[in-house]
Amino acid sequence: MAIAEDLAAVAEVAADDRLSFCEGTTQMNKMISMFAAALFLLPATASKSRADALQDALSRGNLRVGVAAESLVPWLATDKTGARIGFEIDVATSVSDALGVPAEFVEVPYDDLPESLNAGKVDVVISGVTVTAERARDVFFSSPYATTDFTVVVDKTNLPAGAAEKGYDIKGMKIGVAWESLAEYAASTVFQAAEIVNFDNNGLLRDAFLDGTVQGLIAPTPYPTFIVSRDPDRYAMEPAPLLSTVQAMAVRPDSPRLLNFLNAWIVENKANGALGDMTAYWFKGSEWLDNLEGYDPGAEETGAGTDEKAQ
Structure with missing residues (x-):
């Protein structure tokens, strides 16, 4: 009789344990499901805060390119008509053409370019920016395209x-x-x-x-x-x-698609010679000098008019 009572008690405890285990498993499964759902929804939620700059440019219909307001000859200069010219203007125009939208040049003091980029005022900085580890703390650099x-x-x-x-x-x-x-x-x-x-x-x-x-x-x-x-x-x-030093384009850390596009443009235009032609025109030739605003034939002897912040 005692043995039977003991067996009954054990069976009751086992049943309670099974019930408890099942309830615990059910709760655990609910938690896992909720966690998985949260992970699944996270990218969509984050994307609402700011889309990739590439998608922004396509949706808006232009690529906002941050360039230094200063004269950084031959990277950036002003011609006799007041228009901006230079190696970076040619590079940025080619990049935007490849993207299928026009370039909108946004002039910003050189030292303020990273801030304007991260604030979303520009999509990309193409302004003779030298790659450094310190700068890479705030922006993502493309592959180098100039030296x-x-x-x-x-x-x-x-x-x-x-x-x-x-x-x-x-x-x-x-x-x-x-x-x-x-x-x-x-x-x-x-x-x-x-x-x-x-x-x-x-x-x-x-x-x-x-x-x-x-x-x-x-x-x-x-x-x-x-x-x-x-x-x-x-x-x-x-x-x-x-x-x-080497120079590269800079984008926000939240724009991997635009970064991938820029890297592809650099690879393609190095291979087809277009980037080399632009480099040769601005850094080896001198035909463009006569077009510079306020050009002095003796000024280029020491790079007068340039600003080495770009380096």
């Missing part, structure tokens, strides 16, 4: 004795750079004996080079080539740059 070299140019008629043999790093040698530029940084890492002379702008640097106050300068692509081509008997440039 800038910083190279030493000297006046051979105004050199201290033995300067060339010492790589121009000799006492009595003065090398001019634009203040707070990558040229200044490059000079500080290479030259120990030569004096590095800082100038507030490229116009003052140009004048100092032409009047012999400094015997050399460090200039970004394409100005060293321009300088030497004007008077190869007087000017010379080092065969290797002190510093090289």
